Amino acid sequence: MSVGELYSQIVQYPIDVQGNQLPFLRNPDILVGENDLTALSYLHEPAVLHNLKVRFLESNHIYTYCGIVLVAINPYEQLPIYGQDVIYAYSGQNMGDMDPHIFAVAEEAYKQMARDEKNQSIIVSGESGAGKTVSAKYAMRYFATVGGSASDTNIEEKVLASSPIMEAIGNAKTTRNDNSSRFGKYIQIGFDKRYHIIGANMRTYLLEKSRVVFQADDERNYHIFYQLCAAASLPEFKELALTCAEDFFYASQGGDTSIEGVDDAEDFEKTRQAFTLLGVRESHQISIFKIIASILHLGNVEIQSERDGDSCSISPEDEHLNNFCRLLGVEHNQMEHWLCHRKLVTTSETYVKTMSLQQVVNARNALAKHIYAQLFGWIVEHINKALHTSLKQHSFIGVLDIYGFETFEVNSFEQFCINYANEKLQQQFNSHVFKLEQEEYMKEQIPWTLIDFYDNQPCIDLIEAKLGILDLLDEECKVPKGTDQNWAQKLYDRHSGSQHFQKPRMSNTAFIVVHFADKVEYLSDGFLEKNRDTVYEEQINILKASKFPLVADLFHDDKDSVPASTTSGKSSSSKINIRSSRPPLKAPNKEHKKTVGHQFRTSLHLLMETLNATTPHYVRCIKPNDKKLPFHFDPKRAVQQLRACGVLETIRISAAGYPSRWAYHDFFNRYRVLVKKRELANTDKKAICKSVLESLIKDPDKFQFGRTKIFFRAGQVAYLEKLRADKFRAATIMIQKTVRGWLQRVKYRRLKWATLTLQRYCRGYLARRLAEHLRRTHAAVVFQKQYRMRRARLAYQRLRRAALVIQAFVRGTFVRRIYHQVLREHKATIIQKHVRGWMARRRFQQLRGAAIVIQCAFRRLKAKRELKALKIEARSAEHLKRLNVGMENKVVQLQRKIDDQNKEFKTLSEQLSAVTSTYTMEVEKLKKELGHYQQSQGEDGSLRLQEEVETLRTELERAHSERKILEDAHTRENDELRQRVADLEQENALLKEEKEQLNNQILCQSKDEFAQNSVKENLLMKKELEEERSRYQNLVKEYSRLEQRYDNLRDEMTIIKQTPGHRRNPSNQSSLESDSNYPSISTSEVGDTEDALQQVEEIGLEKAAMDMTVFLKLQKRVRELEQERKKMQTQLEKREQQDSKKVQVDQPKNDIDVDQDADLAYNSLKRQELESENKKLKNELNELRKAMADQATQSDSTHSSPDSYSLLLNQLKLANEELEVRKEEVLILRTQIVSADQRRLAGKSTEPNINARTSWPNSEKHVDQEDAIEAYHGVCQTNRLLEAQLQAQSREHEEEVEHLKAQVEALKEEMDKQQQTFCQTLLLSPEAQVEFGVQQEITRLTNENLDLKELVEKLEKNEKKLKKQLKIYMKKVQDLEAAQALAQSERKRHELNRQVTVQRKEKDFQGMLEYHKEDEALLIRNLVTDLKPQMLAGTVPCLPAYILYMCIRHADYINDDVKVHSLLTSTINGIKKVLKKHNENFEMTSFWLSNTCRLLHCLKQYSGDEGFMTQNTTKQNEHCLKNFDLTEYRQVLSDLSIQIYQQLIKIAEGVLQPMIVSAMLENESIQGLSGVKPTGYRKRTSSMADGDNSYCLEAVIRQMNSFHTVMCDQGLDPEIILQVFKQLFYMINAVTLNNLLLRKDVCSWSTGMQLRYNISQLEEWLRGRNLHQSGAVQTMEPLIQAAQLLQLKKKTPEDAEAICSLCTSLSTQQIVKILNLYTPLNEFEERVTVAFIRTIQAQLQERNDPQQLLLDFKHMFPVLFPFNPSSLTMDSIHIPACLNLEFLNEV
Secondary structure (H helix, E strand, O other): OOHHHHHHOOOOOOOEOOOOEOOOOOOOHHHOOOOEHHHOOOOOHHHHHHHHHHHHHHOOOOEEEEOOEEEEEOOOOOOOOOOHHHHHHHOOOOHHHOOOOHHHHHHHHHHHHHHHOOOEEEEEEEOOOOOHHHHHHHHHHHHHHHOOOOOOOOHHHHHHHHHHHHHHHHEEOOOOOOOEEOOEEEEEEEEOOOOOEEEEEEEEEOOOOHHHHOOOOOOOOEHHHHHHHHOOOOHHHHHHOOOOHHHOHHHOOOOOOOOOOOOHHHHHHHHHHHHHHOOOOHHHHHHHHHHHHHHHHHHOOOEEEOOOOOOEEEOOOOHHHHHHHHHHOOOHHHHHHHHHEEEEEOOOOEEEEEOOHHHHHHHHHHHHHHHHHHHHHHHHHHHHHHHOOOOOOOEEEEEEEEEOOOOOOOEOHHHHHHHHHHHHHHHHHHHHHHHHHHHHHHHHOOOOOOOOOOOOHHHHHHHHOOOOHHHHHHHHHHOOOOOHHHHHHHHHHHHOOOOOEEOOOOOOOEEEEEOOOOEEEEEOOOHHHHHHOEOOHHHHHHHHOOOOHHHHHHHHOOOOOOOEOOOHHHHHHHHHOOOOOOOOOOOOOOOOOOOHHHHHHHHHHHHHHHHHOOEEEEEEEEOOOOOOOOOOOOHHHHHHHHHHOOHHHHHHHHHHOOOEEEEHHHHHHHHHHHOOOOHHHOOOHHHHHHHHHHHHOOOHHHEEEOOOEEEEOOOHHHHHHHHHHHHHHHHHHHHHHHHHHHHHHHHHHHHHHHHHHHHHHHHHHHHHHHHHHHHHHHHHHHHHHHHHHHHHHHHHHHHHHHHHHHHHHHHHHHHHHHHHHHHHHHHHHHHHHHHHHHHHHHHHHHHHHHHHHHHHHHHHHHHHHHHHHHHHHHOOHHHHHHHHOOHHHHHHHHHHHHHHHHHHHHHHHHHHHHHHHHHHHHHHHHHHHHHHHHHHHOOOHHHHHHHHHHHHHHHHHHHHHHHHHHHHHHHHHHHHHHHHHHHHHHHHHHHHHHHHHHHHHHHHHOOOHHHHHHHHHHHHHHHHHHHHHHHHHHHHHHHHHHHHHHHHHHHHHHHHHOOOOOOOOOHHHHHHOOOOOOOOOOOOOOOOOOOHHHHHHHHOHHHHOOOHHHHHHHHHHHHHHHHHHHHHHHHHHHHHHHHHHHOOOOHHHHHHHHHHHHHHHHHHHHHHHHHHHHHHHHHHHHHHHHHHHHHHHHHHHHOOOOHHHHHHHHHHHHHHHHHHHHHHHHHHHHHHHHHHHHHHHHHHHHHHHHHHOOOOOOOOOOOOHHHHHHHHHHHHHHHHHHHHHHHHHHHHHHHHHHHHHHHHHHHHHHHHHHHHHHHHHHHOOHHHHHHHHHHHHHHHHHHHHHHHHHHHHHHHHHHHHHHHHHHHHHHHHHHHHHHHHHHHHHHHOOOOOOOOOOOOOOOOOOOOEEOOHHHHHHHHHHHHHOOOHHHHOOOOOOHHHHHHHHHHHHHHHOOOHHHHHHHHHHHHHHHHHHHHHOOOOHHHHHHHHHHHHHHHHHHHHOOOOHHHOOOOOHHHHOOOOOOOOOHHHHHHHHHHHHHHHHHHHHHHHHHHHHHHHHHHHHOOOOOOOHHHOOOOOOOOOOOOOOOOOOOOHHHHHHHHHHHHHHHHHOOOOHHHHHHHHHHHHHHHHHHHHHHHHOOOOOOOHHHHHHHHHHHHHHHHHHHHOOOHHHOHHHHOHHHHHHHHHHHOOOOOHHHHHHHHHHOOOOOHHHHHHHHHHOOOOOOOOOOOOHHHHHHHHHHOOOOOOOOOOOOOOOOOOOOOOOOOOOOOOHHHOOOOHHHOOOOOEEO
């Protein structure tokens, strides 16, 4: 029946008002689905059944508490709630804090055992098919996981391995269960003082032996028979002579021999593996399988009845009997005889009697059952031996997996024993429940009365008391002719008056026992036979004589040699735990003395004694339906089992007292709405609660005030909930009233405003319409006025124009007449004017001529008179005197000037004479030369010279013109090329833009598939990288764990042996403490040859193999060399052509230039060679100085002679002299080079002057011969300079043209390629276009990578070359030192020792620390082992790491590999020792994590690797290591850093984990929200402490502040700090979410609000500490989504879609689990419906979520240690005195 059908049914119940039979009261909705049934306000069967049904069907919760009982309903489906993550989630938690679970019960038992030091028991009961075995198995798995063995015995695995064996030999298929346990077992798991598993022990009870020989329809025998038949085809089982199970009578009586979904062969393999794990030898396993096979063959033995009917026989050729005897190793004839005969012993004689067919069959069946029972006991005994331990057991936890109360249509002896055992267990259960109730009342100090509960002692007395059912059965078994009918009649006679015994009406062979659960009718047929379990002594004696030791031991082990049947439980337990005080006597008859009932009663009493000595925990398994349907609930069957297992009795006992219990704080928070305002002023919450209850509940008997809790009678919590709901309802009505009034007022105001608005708009519209009418009327009037005015104006203007035209014509006529008259008058006036003017001018000219004549005459007369007067005056003396004034001074000055000129003339004349003499000499000389020249050249020389000058001049002009033409052409070509290049670039840019546009279109068309794929690939690659890193770090973690285990074992060995012996080093130490040939340190000399063969030898054949990248690189290199060859060839051809053209003209110039170039090249080469030799000499000088300094220190310490020192001084002097000589040569060469450069510059400076002389102003003048010669030489020199300049410019021009052409060709090729690529791309599909683009990009990146690789190879090659040279020099120095030491030792034979002190100059600290080898242990102790972080407060962070590196650097400087190896190994071991000692100290762990990382960074920063030296200063580069490569030690330090990081995280998680749940889920971050949590919740566990261990979020933040401060103060890298807090926030997320998924009480709206607030506080803290980039917030995403899920609406399909789209970080199971757990805050909130949850599941089906429900809070992200170089230099570090490192010497 489905859930909908259950709810769709409407059942009507009649109400009997007169008989007061009213229906049961229903609990409030807020209590439906409670974790604990006793928390219900109304406790009765319907409420319990309804609560279980709601939890099982709607929420899929199979576990529910009922007081101290865990009710487990079998879901008939595998649920993901039993993984390791769930075990860790329940470990350490209080029982009431988490959802009900079998792990919670196991944790409670484990915790009480550890706290109370008292043994515990878990009693698992239920009927067949209810899941008892699975529950017990999970409980043992929990103990095996939580209390794993401390040693390597793996006892927990052996405990779990016993389950497959016991299931194979003790479980079978029944009509109710495919894997039903047909025996009871009690497993004791032993623990030591540290509560680790050390061993186990098993007791079995009442094996159903009758199943071996009989199975009902649709049932099977024990699984082992079918498993063995399924494996019969194996070679090792051929001798068993088995076939399929259908061929054997004992295995085929039930019909179908197979189980759906079960592979018997596979299960048999698991059984064999379990036997092997438990230490059962292969030979014993074969013997066991032979015995089991022999039982099958025994069942197929054919027994033939004789004619008389009193005797039987077996054929001697019976194949199955032969196999039976062969497999058991017994005599065939004897077994054949005694199967059909029996021996009768009397007082006088013994005789053999034949048996009837039925007697023989019964004897055969009894033998088979006895063999199987003995084998079962032997196997249990050996399992106990395998689980036994020699260590002392401190305490144990027992798991009892026993059958529940059973009732069938036909109930026989087995059901009677089972129900008898359940009567005993129920009595113990009732007394324990009553005891707990009593302890609770006494603890809370409240008055209590004796609770009346059902006591089943009368029923137990009916069964086991004197003359009870079992006694009468044993007595009837002793009677020779006893029958079942006689025994039944005795029962009727004896117990007919008992209230627990009844006789059926229609039967005389049955009886009814009224058990605590139900009435059961037992059929007495077969009781006597099953109680006797008769096996004949003769058959047992034959088996004792078996030739197989195991078969004989099965029957010799029993101390009772009489062959009475015993249960396997008795036999096994008597050998292991249960021993009688005295050995039993041998009975004189043929049957065993003890019956099955007596043995069962004895073992049951021992079990009850054991249980009463322990603290019991109860698990009641319920079978929800008989059809094994998953999540199908049959209420009738459930109620029947609830009654049978005592759950309802627990409810009744709880209901009789005070079932509802509330803490004062929780009660106040829940019902504070019922408190009056004046009472809230009181700060005492207990007083407030008392006053409220006294005012609300008038009957004082309905509640009691305890010390910490308030106790309520049944129904009172529901009454309080009703009052609270009424209060809320009244408040709601008041709120609704107010809100509705406000809404109506708002509506009225809105309507009023709307009405006024409408009126306003209407009135405005009417006014606007009137105004429009008025405006139109006025406009019409205006239009009319204007029109009439215009018409009148037009008429007027027409008349006016006519009048004006007439007037114009008339007036024009009159004016023209007047004009003609005036014109005539004017012309006459002009004529008169001209005439009169001519007459006036003529008269004026006449008058003027006469005046001029008169003036000339008068002026001549006056001039003559003045000339005569001046002549007279000039002849007088006074005039002369006036003229001679000042002439004397002028004469004196002139005289002096004349003297000076005379002197100057004399000097000039002397100079002139000298010049003339020299000139005459030169002239004579020139004349002579000219004569010689004229003689040689002839008379026409001067003419030819003039002609040659003219030709040169014309050539020069032509050259200038050509140069101008070339320059113009050059500039023009340059412009054209630039224009062409610009056009090409523009075209290329356009093509690129088109290409980009097309690529964008392609990308848009492909809908970003490539981007998505690339992102996915990147994510996958990152994920793979993270997984790989995580695997590696897990291996490191496992390595450290194994190392720790090895240390522990070594300590144990030393303690056990107590004798000194060879002590092994730890594994990592042995790997590190190798010899001097450590692979990371190499001082071997490497040769300087660089050919390929030696490279192959150095690198190795594997690395020299050509891979694909090398092949591509070589191809590219070949193409480049081919292009370069072609380019050189073309240049060579051009040069040859130019040389052939200029050979004749430029021969002298070329010779001079070649000589000069050769000299310059020689000088430059010589300069370079000298400079390189100078550098080498400087390096050798430095090396010699270092060696000298070292030698001097050694001589000081060893008192050596000064010969080596003097020898070094001599070498130094010689080197200095050679250096001086080289310096002088370099200076000479440099002066020559400088002078040559100056001459070249001077020649260039004269070029503009020469070029400026383009005109010859004196070219036409006559030129002398000497001037012509000088001009000739000047012209020649000018021509050479011009030709050189022109050639240089032409070469530059040609080179530039060639370069531009090459660029143009390259651009063309590239453009062609791009066009081809573009065309090809357009032809492809969008996906192919994307792929092609990716290939092109990959090709480009590959080429770039190849170039970079080539560059790296060149750099590496140079580095190797320098290293080789350095090693060679070091080798030379070492050889020199060795030779000096040898010479010194030889001189010591003849000379006396004398100490020489060398005065050393004070030098700067070089950042190295020297120590002696014997001080290494002291260094490690002071700097590592005994160092406290507080000692270095205020100093440089990571100071120990810097000090250790400076010591390593000095060892590297002196080339001492042993010292480096020893120091690093001791440091690493010392750090491990410190961390092992302080494995719970966060500060110490953080301190050494920061120092280890800093030491690792220093080894990288100063390794000499250029990749790590990019940020180094010059000073820091001087502090690099010189000799050793410590790469492998860097890897060891990296692994050590990972181990320290993992220990740091473990410590931090251990500190934070107890705070998380309380701070994140339980503490009231927002006051008032948690005051409305569900009612009736109480802490069930007795393991809780009385104190308040709650934490708030501020405590968590303070703790993280402490962690952050410690790590920052100790200089831990910021990247590592980010990773630490990312890991811690993930742990907070995982622990909080796991608790949320396992706790119903916190899955509410208020918790979601609290969670979001707490998460926001944590995010704010991250931002405040600048840690928000760590990714910690992303790890909290599942918790954020869970909080949002708690607050979202959960009703409609749209809500379901919103939830599915929002909760992407939560799995489907987690979402469904939260929705199932969701608890409404009050009755006004609706629950999440089942249909809504099904909708969510349907929408999330496409997700491929993992099956894991909980998060693995122990998961650790892989850590990264990024390189973080230090800015400090080694010479700036100061060592404080508190470190006691005075033995370290600064170098």
